[in-house]
Amino acid sequence: MALLLVTSACSRKSAQLPALKATATGTAIVESSGGKQIGHIGMPLDQPIVVQVNDASGTAVAGAAVYISGPAGVSFTPASALTDSSGQVTSVVTLGQQNGRYKLVSNTRDSSGKNVQVVLEEIALGYQQTLGEQLNNKYCIRCHDSESTPERVSNMDNLSVKPHAFAEGDVLNKMSDADLVAIITHGGAALNKSPEMPPWGYTLSKSDIAALVSYIRAVADPPYQAGGLVYAQK
Amino acid sequence: MQKLKSIGQFFFGDSARAFGSCSIILLVLLAVAPAKDFFSQWRHYQKRYLHVIRGRADAVTLERHFQPGVQQIWIPEQQVTDRCTTCHLGLKEASLADVSAVAFRKHPVIPHTLTEFGCTTCHRGQGAATTLREAHNATEQWEQPLLPAKFIEAGCGQCHLEKQAATPFLNQGRELIANHGCTHCHTIKQGDGTYLTPTDDPPPLTHIADKTTREWIYAWIKDPQAYASTATMPNYHFSDDDARDVSAFVISQSTPLTPPIQPINTTAKAPADPAAGTTLYGQSFCASCHATQNAAGTLVGGTVGPELTGIGTKAKPEWLQDWVANPDHYDPKTMMPHYRFDANQVATLVGFLESKTEPDFVANVHLEPATAQQIEHGKRLVMENGCAACHEINGLKKPENFAPDLSRIGSKPLNQVLFVPGVEHTLPDYVGAKVRNPRVFGPLLKMPQFKLAPQEVDAVTTALLALTDRAQTEPPAMRISALQQTKYEPAGHAGQLMKDLRCFSCHSINGHGGDMAPDLTWEGTAVQRDWLVQFLKNPETLRPALIRRMPKFNLDDSDINTLTDYIMTVYQTPEFERDSLSVSDFTPAQIEQGRQLFYSKFACQSCHIADYSKDKGYIGPALAGTGARLNAAWVYHWLQNPQALRPGTVEPNQHMAEDEARSLTAFLMSLKSGGAKQAVKK
Numbered sequence: 001m002a003l004l005l006v007t008s009a010c011s012r013k014s015a016q017l018p019a020l021k022a023t024a025t026g027t028a029i030v031e032s033s034g035g036k037q038i039g040h041i042g043m044p045l046d047q048p049i050v051v052q053v054n055d056a057s058g059t060a061v062a063g064a065a066v067y068i069s070g071p072a073g074v075s076f077t078p079a080s081a082l083t084d085s086s087g088q089v090t091s092v093v094t095l096g097q098q099n100g101r102y103k104l105v106s107n108t109r110d111s112s113g114k115n116v117q118v119v120l121e122e123i124a125l126g127y128q129q130t131l132g133e134q135l136n137n138k139y140c141i142r143c144h145d146s147e148s149t150p151e152r153v154s155n156m157d158n159l160s161v162k163p164h165a166f167a168e169g170d171v172l173n174k175m176s177d178a179d180l181v182a183i184i185t186h187g188g189a190a191l192n193k194s195p196e197m198p199p200w201g202y203t204l205s206k207s208d209i210a211a212l213v214s215y216i217r218a219v220a221d222p223p224y225q226a227g228g229l230v231y232a233q234k
Numbered sequence: 235m236q237k238l239k240s241i242g243q244f245f246f247g248d249s250a251r252a253f254g255s256c257s258i259i260l261l262v263l264l265a266v267a268p269a270k271d272f273f274s275q276w277r278h279y280q281k282r283y284l285h286v287i288r289g290r291a292d293a294v295t296l297e298r299h300f301q302p303g304v305q306q307i308w309i310p311e312q313q314v315t316d317r318c319t320t321c322h323l324g325l326k327e328a329s330l331a332d333v334s335a336v337a338f339r340k341h342p343v344i345p346h347t348l349t350e351f352g353c354t355t356c357h358r359g360q361g362a363a364t365t366l367r368e369a370h371n372a373t374e375q376w377e378q379p380l381l382p383a384k385f386i387e388a389g390c391g392q393c394h395l396e397k398q399a400a401t402p403f404l405n406q407g408r409e410l411i412a413n414h415g416c417t418h419c420h421t422i423k424q425g426d427g428t429y430l431t432p433t434d435d436p437p438p439l440t441h442i443a444d445k446t447t448r449e450w451i452y453a454w455i456k457d458p459q460a461y462a463s464t465a466t467m468p469n470y471h472f473s474d475d476d477a478r479d480v481s482a483f484v485i486s487q488s489t490p491l492t493p494p495i496q497p498i499n500t501t502a503k504a505p506a507d508p509a510a511g512t513t514l515y516g517q518s519f520c521a522s523c524h525a526t527q528n529a530a531g532t533l534v535g536g537t538v539g540p541e542l543t544g545i546g547t548k549a550k551p552e553w554l555q556d557w558v559a560n561p562d563h564y565d566p567k568t569m570m571p572h573y574r575f576d577a578n579q580v581a582t583l584v585g586f587l588e589s590k591t592e593p594d595f596v597a598n599v600h601l602e603p604a605t606a607q608q609i610e611h612g613k614r615l616v617m618e619n620g621c622a623a624c625h626e627i628n629g630l631k632k633p634e635n636f637a638p639d640l641s642r643i644g645s646k647p648l649n650q651v652l653f654v655p656g657v658e659h660t661l662p663d664y665v666g667a668k669v670r671n672p673r674v675f676g677p678l679l680k681m682p683q684f685k686l687a688p689q690e691v692d693a694v695t696t697a698l699l700a701l702t703d704r705a706q707t708e709p710p711a712m713r714i715s716a717l718q719q720t721k722y723e724p725a726g727h728a729g730q731l732m733k734d735l736r737c738f739s740c741h742s743i744n745g746h747g748g749d750m751a752p753d754l755t756w757e758g759t760a761v762q763r764d765w766l767v768q769f770l771k772n773p774e775t776l777r778p779a780l781i782r783r784m785p786k787f788n789l790d791d792s793d794i795n796t797l798t799d800y801i802m803t804v805y806q807t808p809e810f811e812r813d814s815l816s817v818s819d820f821t822p823a824q825i826e827q828g829r830q831l832f833y834s835k836f837a838c839q840s841c842h843i844a845d846y847s848k849d850k851g852y853i854g855p856a857l858a859g860t861g862a863r864l865n866a867a868w869v870y871h872w873l874q875n876p877q878a879l880r881p882g883t884v885e886p887n888q889h890m891a892e893d894e895a896r897s898l899t900a901f902l903m904s905l906k907s908g909g910a911k912q913a914v915k916k
Binding site: 040041042043044072073094096097098099126127128130131134135138139142143150151153155157158159187189194195196198199200201202203207210211214226 | 336339342343344345382383384385386399400401402403534688689692781834835836837840841850851852877884887888889
């Protein structure tokens, strides 16, 4: 009941999907671009999502009907469309009100009416993760990101021990929140890691460091699974 | 009819039947009130919540925290009466962070608690309501709908007038309001009594005929962004005739500068090398402030000054010559420094700038000489559109209160708002539509159209929605004011020089100035005099990876001495004596220990360069010449607490022990090789 009400309240504004008259059908739908973006709650993603419908030989199909849907609160402009001449549908995504990961599903039907779909995953940062993102941009990114921009030259190559990018879930997911907080607070040397990671505990506040950890968790790929609370058996 | 009569007979036939029937009706009516309560929406949520938590590992704890009945947070001084927690039962439960029912999820981490601030302070909505529709927003024309998540930072902005790292969109919105000059026309008084002030710099039009042609003005006011995509001047959607008349009036009001602009200096010789202009433009770091489009069509450069891609089409050569030689002559309020270029350098730069043209921009503009009638009509348009609110125009006063006061726009009652088709009946939608394109509300509206990306429109809307009644009336203790610029001005001849060089366009001293370059409040304690003299003569960059750099102003020796003396005497920290540490006291053992600390314990080389032959750290300034640049006492204190000397600096406070800081200082002060030049070049 509660869920229904909330869902209906959130999706009140989203238009009913109009039935599209497909002029063609494909056999597969694939992501062209727009997956794995980092956005903010309630805001449009920087880049639209683009999906492509292909036929059995892998050629793009124009005129196939694509329906895009996501969790409550996410809106798409458009939510359904026919593929254009290059076999693609482009949709601007506005994320919902909750931080976390959003699975966006694009559906199309093949000639036999069977549904085929592709799932794109997007990340929405909430308040705490946004603070972490801002701190990352000021303090961390120049060593922890190998990409350079005209405004920001990466320092990663200048370090003898290469730092982990924050999206490196394979490594960072294995570390507990307490580990991450300790490394950020006390620096690498205190934990028998590279001293090139300085201690930030005297520069950043505890809540700043918690925000950084929450940002690191939010952008982890593969996604971070929290251990959850462990209670003694009754 | 017969049947009805028999039913009436059955229930009310005699007095006993009538009494019995009435009693039953009364009983049913009496039951309505408790039944309404029993079937109320919030009870369903509470039942649902109990159902959700029942299966969980920590059900016992959660059930113990659960309190049945209507819950309320009451904070009279903030006018908060919030019953949201009646249904949103899991807001404080850490273990419910991942529960799929959104209504019961734990509130995301924020620095405030529910009991201190309630819910509606940030989220809006109707706190006292206990049904979903009334509490949230479901009905049209609702005065207090829930704030959409997109604009949630508007909630923060009611109390937080300062720039917070956690609210990037609010900050961006406020910056856009400042640098698009919204407050030239609109008044925005914040809750703490301060006014938002514009940071754009609309040029005066008092001598505009000296600077450009009427044709260019015509094309510019028709579509400013066609000339420069980064222009902040809005589009007034003038018709051809209106643009013709406005340009005629603006030119007619222009008077020649005194002393007048000189004709092109024909004796000055620009070097024969065609690349000389590009080189001088680069050496002078014009691109720190001005952008130009490169061959690929990308804009390269800063946004402090106007884009220069088509400057040759815009500016007359004589004006460029005058401006490059000393901008103060044409516009005493400009942020552009007075470079001490010699006549040949001026000719070189003017030649270079003149070659940057966009001939298409004015190609199709053919204007007949203006008639008196056209000028009169132009004057009316200029006054109606409030051009003088931003630009200084001879014969016109800056209009007062030209546009509506926006101090409480975030609480504007919807019954005062005229909606148009296509705009949803909510305040955020109204404000957003107005910012995006005001003319959709009527072609005769005066407000022009600003060129903003959709995301920028949302940011501006966020900043405007923060301007609520609550923001004006809340207890002052809740408010955190923004840092205001002080009125600091350095005194004397040095002060004149610093004003002339526009040091404060980039540097900040004693809370006054820009943030593009380091704060110089304590520069006199930090650096050595000889180094400062050399630096002002030829500003070598200390940071290899930085794009924006200190320009070379071509100062003469006496000016450099005046400036250096002033900086070394006045800009001293009171925290410690600059001569309290003597380099000659350092022992070779200390220096060696410092080297060890630098390379192993603190790994300073990850961000700094002490030796160009092996270190590569790009983040901090190069330290190879520290011994010739900085003061030992400054280095020593900096190492122990960098933020105490320059708040906000990225260098982490390493909480260094005193003897470590001393050894490290000894090592850094032993680095005297300026060798930067050769190393950077290769």
